Amino acid sequence: MEAGRFAGTRMMEKHNAETRDTVLVRLLRDRYLRWVEGAILLLILITYITFPTYHTLLSQIFIFTLFVLSLDLLVGYAGLVTLGHAAFFGVGAYSAGLYAIHISPEPLSGLVVATSSAAVVGLVSGALILRTTGLTFLMLTLAVASVVHEILNQAGELTGGADGLRGIEMSPLLGIAEFDFMGNTAFIYSAVVLVVGYLFFRQVIRSPFGRQIVGIRENAIRMRAIGSPVYLRLLAAYTISAGMAGTAGALLAQTNQFVSLSVVTMERSGEALIMLIFGGAGKLFGAFVGVPLYMLLQDLLSRYTPIFWVFWIGLMLVLIVKFAKNGVLGVGTRLLNKYRSRHG
């Protein structure tokens, strides 16, 4: 009786693990991966040619995609729910802005500096707060973000405080491509950084390290039991994610040539979570679907109902949590699986 029940539970657990992981495994191993990646790249190229007047908006989409991708590493893969991810985006944005004003207007070195400073802030704050779990962790992410916000707000002489950081001027990219008003350079620059960021992200997820953080998400106690240093793995994920978020923030500062305090607010962190869940968390391409979808919706809704659009975003969020927990990609996979099971 006892043994039978044990075997039963084990089988059920195995089944659960399989269904939960099939999407991931399929995307990682399958030939479909190359196709999806190719399609996204093609789409980026097509939008460059077909929407020349929207280059600024499109580059914003790429920047937020990179930001949400970095959030996915924590929320989707490592299972760490954070309300303070905007802190790293903000650190990146302000570092890039200050670097351009005070040290050098050269964009690529600015990107490196901003990424490193965000990663350092991630490493230090992560080392402190990753010792906690659950709600306490959630609160601490919020606290860290609030501390960063207050520092940037109060250090007005350096950061411009509530007025934002003005006077960022960039030198041409690689010494040749001037940042123009049409946003052509911004488009190419952010698209290339996004692609590089994605390739790096994919490599991280596919590495043994990536599998370990997924294991920690599923069951941290068992991971510890089989010898995985849980705290250090999570800290590494946290640092990497913070660095990537910093890169995205730096891109925003460099292409907009202006940084406002809104980049470090809780609303920004919440918005990133929403974009992620729109696409689907822990699914590699979630950010690529969720961010354009969210920004498009925001644009459409705010055009038709300038005051009320936030309401519809909120309602959609509630409906997604109630009925479509895995986002657009989750619904897509479900339909695909249904189709496959029906047609062999």
Place this chain on the structure above:
Amino acid sequence: MGTLLSSVVSVMFHGVAYGIVLYLISVGLSITMGLMGFVNLAHGVFAMIGGYLALSFMDQVGLNFYLALVVSSVLVGVASILLERFLYRDLYGGDELEQVLLTIGLVFMAMAAARYFWGPLPQRAILPIELMGQWSILSRNFPVYRLFLIGTGITLFLILWFVVDRTGYGAKLRAAVDNQKIAQAIGINTNLLFTVTFAIGSGMAALGGGLGSELLAINPAYAMEYLVYFLIVVAVGGMGSVKGPFLAAILLGIADTACKYYIPEFGAFFIFVAMTFLLLWRPAGLLGRG
């Protein structure tokens, strides 16, 4: 020396009044998080709606101050039962991410709705004539409104404390916070307990919103703007407790007022730093277990 003393007294007084408002609003959140394991980021919505309703009742319907507060809290408490039954219940003790997103969605909806019905500007607080003046105690003047606030808050706190510590309902509540499954197994109807407790907590928040509308101005962004403060009270005080949040709210009220008065150039910086280290030192909060 005299001026320092009087500024300390004044900061303490205003801080306590502010803390009382934070307590009234947050105590329900503490119970929700501790009892049901639910991260309710939309808790501030109850306070915001409570504030709007109370002010509208006074302004448009012509109810008196006290009656408007009671009616709006009861309304919000009853309405919150629907929310609890249809949206929250399935997510109890579940995935934090889903709870966070669902409740952020609700905050968004409430913000937009408030803006739609009441406009983007902060609402002007309305006080009855008897709460407007100053009382002179030991040759110092204290605004009557804040004294009333402190008196009401402490009374409600004592009642809550008594209910949770001394009544059958309180015993069931404490049992369910400690171990929900065992509580259920010995025949406590936890579903009913959850619903009743949730409604009381929401009603208290609505009362806090209305009563404190002069301190925390009622505006469409209210539920987001002050959320951090409500969460600090809960996290620092310890979830699922009635006393912890009281201590935390008073501390936070005084600390925040003191920071704004003595070192305005640092803003809320020290509040957040203090909270970070406090939570690292005691992850379950000041009076929390574990």
